[in-house]
Amino acid sequence: MxxxxxxxxxxxxxxxxxxxxxxxxxxxxxxxxxxxxxxxxxxxxxxxxxxxxxxxxxxxxxxxxxxxxxxxxxxxxxxxxxxxxxxxxxxxxSEEQKVMYQLMQRQYSAFMDQIMLMRQQREQHVHFTNQWVHHMKTPVSVLHLITQQPAQRMDEEEARALLANVSEETDRLAGGLELMLHTARLDKFELDLHVSQVSTHQNIRQVINQHKKMFIRYRIFPKVVGEDRLVESDSKWLSFIVTQLVTNAIKYSKDKEGSKSLSFEVEENDDTVWLHVIDEGIGIAAHDIPRVFEPFFTGENGRKEGDATGMGLYLVKQVCNRLGHRIQITSEIGIGTKVSIGFESRTIHKGFF
Incomplete structure (x- = not known):
């Protein structure tokens, strides 16, 4: 004043x-x-x-x-x-009171915005939990039915198929639990963050090894292209990002006939290291692409697939924002989808400071 x-x-x-x-x-x-x-x-x-x-x-x-x-x-x-x-x-x-009134109005607006955000986050969490429980009931039910089958009447081929089904359903359960765990950790992201130099190839191979059974089962052949690069990131959260992209690629590629490839391409362009995850799946409709990072959005493919939560790419986007990484997605129906992650060391902290 x-x-x-x-x-x-x-x-x-x-x-x-x-x-x-x-x-x-x-x-x-x-x-x-x-x-x-x-x-x-x-x-x-x-x-x-x-x-x-x-x-x-x-x-x-x-x-x-x-x-x-x-x-x-x-x-x-x-x-x-x-x-x-x-x-x-x-x-x-008085002028003092007017200034105080303006400050209170701003404080009130910020207060109400914070309440609305907390309500939205709570509703989103409840909705996601309900969806997650619903989707987890399916593999549990399948496993229950499998255990009811009489083992003495099975030949070797039937037993092998049964074990494959059990493995597939347990993988779905493990993936669902991992998704829920990282969703809970996202609220306290800064407490679970360890930034270091991460090898892109090492991170990719780690995720590939975790999903090798699914690659073999659905005849999807992963390949890594380009030289290894060290990027500023959190290895655990980066593995989560790549895992979600791989899970989506497998989910929407498995029903295509014949063998498919899943490419991991690493390149450096204008001080930015790019990791491209390219699948040969069914692709995403052009009108769905602008909304793929919204929570609970499943699009045409999700409605056809039936077990999509609409949270995978949303969480990937949230983690990228907090790490300061860029993310882009392009797709073509019947050809496949390309998701690109851009790493810039100077932006690693911008998402949470």
């Missing part, structure tokens, strides 16, 4: 003081005019009473002008639990 606004707030009191001073000088002047060598007692009393009266009138008027504001402050103090009222005081009069 500027000096002149400060003076403006106290103009009435300053004016009352000046009037009191002027009246005192007038009384002194009259006493001098009548030849008095000293001020008479009556004049001193008159000056004192007049000064108190003028300043008192100024103070009372200033109080009445701001009374509504003070009433609201007192009400807010007596109702401490009514945060909405406390943050929305009305009727500011």
């Amino acid at each position: 500027s000096f002149w606004k400060y003076v403006k707030d106290r103009f009435l009191l300053i004016l009352a003081w000046l009037l009191s001073l002027i009246m005192s000088l007038i009384v002194v002047h009259f006493d001098i005019q009548i030849g008095a060598r000293v001020l008479r007692n009556s004049s001193l009393v008159y000056v004192f009473v007049l000064g108190v009266f003028i300043i008192g009138v100024g103070i009372i008027y200033d109080y009445l002008r701001q009374r509504e504001w003070y009433k609201e402050i007192n009400y807010a103090r007596m109702h401490e639990n009514d945060n909405e009222f406390s943050l929305c005081l009305q009727n500011p009069v």
Whole structure:
């Protein structure tokens, strides 16, 4: 607040003081005019009473002008639990009160935005949990049915097929549990972060080894193209990103006839290291691509597949944002999908600071 606004707030009191001073000088002047060598007692009393009266009138008027504001402050103090009222005081009069009112309005808006965000996050978490439980019931039911089959009537081929089904359903359970675990960790991302130099090839091969049974089962052949690069990232969260991309690639490639490839291409361009994950799956419709990173969005493929949660790519996007990595996606129906992750060391912390 500027000096002149400060003076403006106290103009009435300053004016009352000046009037009191002027009246005192007038009384002194009259006493001098009548030849008095000293001020008479009556004049001193008159000056004192007049000064108190003028300043008192100024103070009372200033109080009445701001009374509504003070009433609201007192009400807010007596109702401490009514945060909405406390943050929305009305009727500011002075410049100080107007500034305070503006700050309170901003604080109130930020407060309400935070509440809305927390509500949305809670609703999103509840919705995701419900979906997750629903999808986990399917592999559990399948495993239950498998265990009910009489083992003594099975030949070797049937037993092998049974074990393959068990392996597939346990993989689905493990993937679902991993997704739920990382969803919970995302709320406290900074507490679970360890930034280091991560080898792209080592990270890719680790994920490939974790999914080698599924690659063999669905005749998908992974290959790594390009030279190894060290990138600034968190190895565990980067593995989660690549795992989600691989899971999606397998899910939407397995039903295509014949053998398919899944390529991991590493390249460096303009100080940015790019990791491209390219599948030969069914592809994503052009009108679905702008929404693939939205929570719970499954698109046409998800509705056909039936077991999509719509959270995989959303979580990938959230993790990339927090790590400061870029992510892009292109796709063509019947040809496949390409997801690109861009690593820039100078942006590693921008997502959470």
